[in-house]
Amino acid sequence: MQISETYYPRSEGELAGLIADAVQKSVPLEISGARTKAAIGRPLQVGARVSTREMRGITLYEPSELVISARSGTALSEIEKLLAENNQELAFEPCALENAVEVQGGGEATIGGMIAANASGPRRILRGSGRDQLIGVRAVNGRGEAIKSGGRVMKNVTGYDIARALAGSWGTLAVMSEITLKVLPKAEETRTLICLNLTDEAAVSAMCRAMGSAYEVSGAVHLQRPFVERLTVPDVAALDQAVTALRIENFSTSVDYRIARLHQELKTFGTIYEMDNTRSHVFWQDVRKLQFLSGSNWPLWRITTVPDQGARLVSALSAQMGCRAVYDWAGGLIWLEVPPATDASATVLRRIAAEYQADALLVRASAAARASVGVFQPLPEVNMNLIRRLKEAFDPHRILNPGRMYAGI
Amino acid sequence: MSGIAVVEPKPEILSKRDKLLNGLKKLLPARAVVTDESGRRAFETDALTAYKCMPLAVVLPASTEEVSAVMRFCHFMKIRVVPRGAGTSLAGGALPSEDSVVLCLSRMNRVLETNFDSRYVRVEVGITNLGVSNAVSPMKFFYAPDPSSQLACTIGGNVAMNSGGAHCLKYGVTVNNVLGLKMVMMNGEVVEFGGPHVDPAGYDFLSLIVGSEGQFGIVTEATLRILRQAESARPVMIGFDSSEAAGACVAAIIGRGIVPVAIEFMDRPAIKVCEEFAHAGYPLDVEALLIIEVEGSPEEVAILLTQIEEIAADFGPKTVKVSQSEAESAAIWKGRKAAFGAIGRISDYYCMDGVIPLASLPKALASIADICAKHRLEVANIFHAGDGNLHPLILYNANDEEEKYRAESCGEEVLKLCVELGGCLTGEHGVGIEKRELMSVQFNSVDLTQQMRIKSVFDPDWLLNPGKVFPLKAQEAYLARAD
Numbered sequence: 001m002q003i004s005e006t007y008y009p010r011s012e013g014e015l016a017g018l019i020a021d022a023v024q025k026s027v028p029l030e031i032s033g034a035r036t037k038a039a040i041g042r043p044l045q046v047g048a049r050v051s052t053r054e055m056r057g058i059t060l061y062e063p064s065e066l067v068i069s070a071r072s073g074t075a076l077s078e079i080e081k082l083l084a085e086n087n088q089e090l091a092f093e094p095c096a097l098e099n100a101v102e103v104q105g106g107g108e109a110t111i112g113g114m115i116a117a118n119a120s121g122p123r124r125i126l127r128g129s130g131r132d133q134l135i136g137v138r139a140v141n142g143r144g145e146a147i148k149s150g151g152r153v154m155k156n157v158t159g160y161d162i163a164r165a166l167a168g169s170w171g172t173l174a175v176m177s178e179i180t181l182k183v184l185p186k187a188e189e190t191r192t193l194i195c196l197n198l199t200d201e202a203a204v205s206a207m208c209r210a211m212g213s214a215y216e217v218s219g220a221v222h223l224q225r226p227f228v229e230r231l232t233v234p235d236v237a238a239l240d241q242a243v244t245a246l247r248i249e250n251f252s253t254s255v256d257y258r259i260a261r262l263h264q265e266l267k268t269f270g271t272i273y274e275m276d277n278t279r280s281h282v283f284w285q286d287v288r289k290l291q292f293l294s295g296s297n298w299p300l301w302r303i304t305t306v307p308d309q310g311a312r313l314v315s316a317l318s319a320q321m322g323c324r325a326v327y328d329w330a331g332g333l334i335w336l337e338v339p340p341a342t343d344a345s346a347t348v349l350r351r352i353a354a355e356y357q358a359d360a361l362l363v364r365a366s367a368a369a370r371a372s373v374g375v376f377q378p379l380p381e382v383n384m385n386l387i388r389r390l391k392e393a394f395d396p397h398r399i400l401n402p403g404r405m406y407a408g409i
Numbered sequence: 410m411s412g413i414a415v416v417e418p419k420p421e422i423l424s425k426r427d428k429l430l431n432g433l434k435k436l437l438p439a440r441a442v443v444t445d446e447s448g449r450r451a452f453e454t455d456a457l458t459a460y461k462c463m464p465l466a467v468v469l470p471a472s473t474e475e476v477s478a479v480m481r482f483c484h485f486m487k488i489r490v491v492p493r494g495a496g497t498s499l500a501g502g503a504l505p506s507e508d509s510v511v512l513c514l515s516r517m518n519r520v521l522e523t524n525f526d527s528r529y530v531r532v533e534v535g536i537t538n539l540g541v542s543n544a545v546s547p548m549k550f551f552y553a554p555d556p557s558s559q560l561a562c563t564i565g566g567n568v569a570m571n572s573g574g575a576h577c578l579k580y581g582v583t584v585n586n587v588l589g590l591k592m593v594m595m596n597g598e599v600v601e602f603g604g605p606h607v608d609p610a611g612y613d614f615l616s617l618i619v620g621s622e623g624q625f626g627i628v629t630e631a632t633l634r635i636l637r638q639a640e641s642a643r644p645v646m647i648g649f650d651s652s653e654a655a656g657a658c659v660a661a662i663i664g665r666g667i668v669p670v671a672i673e674f675m676d677r678p679a680i681k682v683c684e685e686f687a688h689a690g691y692p693l694d695v696e697a698l699l700i701i702e703v704e705g706s707p708e709e710v711a712i713l714l715t716q717i718e719e720i721a722a723d724f725g726p727k728t729v730k731v732s733q734s735e736a737e738s739a740a741i742w743k744g745r746k747a748a749f750g751a752i753g754r755i756s757d758y759y760c761m762d763g764v765i766p767l768a769s770l771p772k773a774l775a776s777i778a779d780i781c782a783k784h785r786l787e788v789a790n791i792f793h794a795g796d797g798n799l800h801p802l803i804l805y806n807a808n809d810e811e812e813k814y815r816a817e818s819c820g821e822e823v824l825k826l827c828v829e830l831g832g833c834l835t836g837e838h839g840v841g842i843e844k845r846e847l848m849s850v851q852f853n854s855v856d857l858t859q860q861m862r863i864k865s866v867f868d869p870d871w872l873l874n875p876g877k878v879f880p881l882k883a884q885e886a887y888l889a890r891a892d
Binding site for chain 2: 062063064065066067087088118120124128129131132141145146147148149151152153154155156157158159160161162164165167168169173184185186188205208211212213214250251253254257304305306307308309329332333357358359361376377379380382383386387389390392393394405
């Protein structure tokens with residue numbers, strides 16, 4: 001299929017018109033924001049592209065109500081800038097997934113793309129994901145109908161929660177036109193404890209111990225040695241040892257106290273280094289931006305699993321292939337680089353992942369590999385049936401990003 | 410009673426009652442099928458007691474397999490099924506229809522697995538909300554959502570209604586704390602969503618099922634996030650001469666970057682009743698009372714409370730009282746959590762659950778007072794101020810049909826007001842039968858149709874928890890259209 005055109009609707013009405021038109025002409029559409037994550041997912045066969053990047057602007061911001069709304073094509077950086085001016089932030093710390101792949105669009109990631117990918121950063125373990133902080137959505141479904149769900153208030157159980165169901169749906173159910181998120185105040189101070197040279201097993205156990213403490217650890221990440229030199233904090237990059245980092249954020253007297261207590265709690269894990277506020281910010285920015293994944297073209301998997309099984313899963317995988325891993329979310333999220341292979345090691349990896357109740361997403365691989373082995377975790381038939389039927393309930397003509405998540409959906 | 414129409418039973422089901430009951434009795438042990446009138450009577454209503462309807466039968470399965478067997482049978486016979494936990498719904502979410510089988514999960518109340526390293530617990534959903542926290546408290550963990558009914562309400566009900574509670578300002582509501590669910594579909598198929606890990610693959614079915622009011626399937630197991638308890642927690646009570654001052658104080662606290670674990674609000678009538686019940690030391694000479702709780706080490710708590718007191722000073726507080734002991738804190742929360750019960754001792758009430766943007770609080774409270782005065786009814790206001798979730802309790806006499814009708818009309822106006830102000834009909838109680846007809850105030854027909862299409866994904870014959878969530882006419886129109 002030839003891509004005839006790229007459309008940039010400026011309003012929800014225009015967007016609805018375009019989709020209705022595509023339905024009528026049976027033209028499947030690529031749906032995107034700035035196309036920064038276009039290389040993630042199964043390759044699409046579409047007749048035209050629709051980008052939300054001209055639907056932009058912050059439509060509501062009430063700092064004292066912890067709420068912000070923006071049109072879906074608004075650059076994430078614009079939202080974060082405004083929040084920062086008011087000492088607030090997106091608490092899920094959006095993860096720059098696009099940095100793990102070759103950026104295609106050249107533009108800046110949009111808030112719509114971020115929610116469509118539900119890509120959350122390190123603070124997810126304490127504050128929840130983008131989906132958790134999503135409180136309202138306006139969107140256009142695959143029939144060209146404008147729909148809304150949720151709103152601008154924090155608590156809302158009025159009707160089914162369509163808004164959250166659109167998070168992580170990669171533009172395959174509906175095209176979001178406006179997004180409303182809960183925000184939180186920025187912490188006054190951030191500090192980080194770093195354990196050095198731990199085995200994966202010990203690192204996961206240190207991170208689980210920290211998460212089980214009362215000190216509200218807001219980041220727990222472990223980088224195997226090969227990833228450390230890719231960091232931008234010079235003294236950490238120069239360590240040339242595996243790094244296990246634990247973050248505390250709060251007002252400064254509290255951070256003093258909590259860092260001291262956590263230090264105490266982790267003393268059995270060997271030497272502990274401490275990073276001050278400034279370096280902590282740089283370090284966690286690196287983690288959130290996936291700085292450690294840059295500069296490699298090995299296929300990359302994103303695996304979510306039960307935190308205390310993370311290290312065992314990686315060890316089982318290592319027995320089969322020369323892979324390397326970064327653990328986030330205390331072991332619950334694994335970024336796994338595997339040696340180049342035509343199937344991106346999917347067969348072995350998915351078999352082992354299944355033994356550990358893990359879900360694996362193939363983030364970085366050739367288009368051919370993504371088309372042949374699939375990108376998203378295959379699920380049992382009863383779940384796939386529901387996925388098919390949910391797609392049909394939103395997009396019965398399979399107009400929106402068809403096949404991006406699963407073949408035929 | 411009056412306002413809300415009941416679901417018409419299907420005559421072909423009623424006429425086959427004996428046959429259907431015999432079928433159920435073959436699937437479950439005798440004691441798990443309740444068919445006699447006095448036994449069924451206990452299930453004819455929930456906490457929206459103004460509405461009652463005797464179901465065809467009640468089943469009390471003890472396992473997912475038994476649930477599956479019942480569902481397969483009901484699906485085959487086209488019998489409606491009404492899921493039920495403890496029956497504490499204030500929205501009539503568990504109200505049976507005359508031709509329905511009530512499927513009550515209270516016997517499925519075991520803790521199946523706890524994992525403190527990975528911080529989750531897997532339970533059967535008939536366990537009470539507090540039962541989950543109690544199961545993990547020896548290790549100093551807890552389950553965060555804390556509806557006032559937590560002593561009685563079940564996790565299954567919490568999942569159905571996406572329940573909140575006073576402490577969800579910090580910790581989120583049920584949907585933010587559920588990691589996985591096991592659900593029996595209407596056709597008896599068992600399906601699992603998510604699990605002990607986060608961000609499960611595929612579409613986010615957890616978001617859809619949590620808050621689906623039992624209309625998608627029978628959830629039998631839940632994997633829940635548990636959290637380590639804070640080292641300590643302490644509330645402060647701050648009384649004001651006006652609700653405007655209290656509302657402005659809340660905005661200022663949050664605006665200053667402090668998000669307490671809970672901020673609760675009571676107006677004068679609510680304070681009086683709760684104080685008489687709990688003897689918590691609530692000030693009786695103020696128009697509005699905030700209960701603000703913060704957590705952390707004792708030193709951290711002291712610092713935060715001082716900051717809050719300083720902020721509050723700008724709004725002319727009449728009284729400021731920091732809890733000085735565990736006992737005092739417990740009494741303060743006892744008064745708040747027992748508020749509905751305490752008011753129930755003096756009058757019947759109709760409990761609203763609307764949400765408003767915090768900035769419109771003074772306007773909302775003034776308008777609520779006007780609306781209630783117009784309907785010649787008294788109101789006590791209790792609410793979660795941090796997130797604008799109002800619980801006006803409209804007092805009325807349930808034995809007076811005319812007054813009941815006025816109370817319902819009054820409630821309807823209050824909820825319309827919440828929507829007009831940019832809020833919503835329900836923050837944590839759910840739509841149920843109670844707010845079903847008001848859904849068209851918040852949603853247009855396209856929105857409602859999209860939601861109903863999702864209902865059909867799970868339950869194409871619309872047998873599960875009938876007559877809830879959508880206006881009856883909209884349901885009929887949708888089913889007649891069937892696209």
